[in-house]
Amino acid sequence: MTISEKDVLDITPRKTNRAEALYVPAILKGLGTTFRHVFMNVPREGRNKKNIWVVRYPEQKREHREIIEGGIExxxxxxxxxxxxxxxxxxxxxxxxxxxxxxxxxxxxxxxxxxxxxxxxxxxxxxxxxxxxxxxxxxxxxxxxxxxxxxxxxxxxxxxxxxxxxxxxxxxxxxxxxxxxxxxx
Ligand code: SF4
Ligand code: SF4
Known part of the structure; x- marks a missing residue:
């Protein structure tokens, strides 16, 4: 059985450039993701009303209730x-x-x-x-x-x-x- 040219995948690692070799882009990208999540989860007036993951416990307590169509269960x-x-x-x-x-x-x-x-x-x-x-x-x-x-x-x-x-x-x-x-x- 012969394998056609298009089915062959070249998995030779590509050469990294100087910045990639220092992991700088990957580190910056990772920090960007971290700060994005930090920013999204910081409680702020108004916006935090929609943010159900942040509660200021113990002053604020999460009610274990689900909002369903027609009421709260x-x-x-x-x-x-x-x-x-x-x-x-x-x-x-x-x-x-x-x-x-x-x-x-x-x-x-x-x-x-x-x-x-x-x-x-x-x-x-x-x-x-x-x-x-x-x-x-x-x-x-x-x-x-x-x-x-x-x-x-x-x-x-x-x-x-x-x-x-x-x-x-x-x-x-x-x-x-x-x-x-x-x-x-
Ligand atoms: S009636 Fe219910 S709570 Fe009481 S022993 Fe039986 S299973 Fe347990
Ligand atoms: S059966 Fe009831 S008491 Fe036993 S581990 Fe599960 S929840 Fe707890």
Whole structure:
């Protein structure tokens, strides 16, 4: 088989001129790109209103919401968990262990107890999530059969010790109260 002349590519490196040999044009081009991005991202009155990437945190906080046609919807951002309450203010969880079974890092710990209510058999006596171990994958909320566990837009999670970052049932129910307006069920 013969290869035609037009299919042959000459890959011999071309000779560089003196400026190219010193990398001056490439360096200037690279600096130009850097300064262009710096300039574009410096917050300035008026223009920065369109610049969604710059927020003056902590004075300014990014709302994890998406503007969709016809309104604003909670975004798919996955932050700290909450345990949802039902219309009577009770924890929705029925202690089925589906979330802890689905969790790939085993950071959910549940202790079940017989429920004091007639509409379910069990409820969680203890429900802990290690927020530092969690990878915020959302598998727990996907697995939950009664929408009892959800990840919220809340992302400011701080603590001075590892123990503080293990959120118990009380804390997870408090987060429900704090985030229900930002992320309705
Ligand atoms: S978000 Fe993922 S890692 Fe975190 S508790 Fe849920 S299942 Fe586990
Ligand atoms: S949060 Fe949902 S999946 Fe997890 S134990 Fe409760 S009801 Fe089951």
């Amino acid at each position: 909670p975004s798919t951002f996955r932050g700290v968990h909450r345990l949802n309450k039902d219309e009577k203010g009770r924890v929705r969880c029925v202690a089925c262990f589906m979330c802890s079974t689905a969790c790939p890092v085993n950071c959910i710990h549940i202790v079940a107890e017989e429920a004091p209510w007639e509409d379910r058999e069990k409820y969680p006596k203890q429900f802990d999530i290690d927020e530092l171990r969690c990878i915020y994958c959302g598998m727990c909320e996907e697995a939950c059969p009664c929408d009892a566990i959800e990840l919220t837009p809340h992302y400011e999670v701080v603590g001075l010790s590892r123990n503080e970052m293990i959120f118990d049932k009380t804390k997870l129910l408090e987060i429900f109260d704090q985030t229900i307006e930002r992320k309705p069920m």
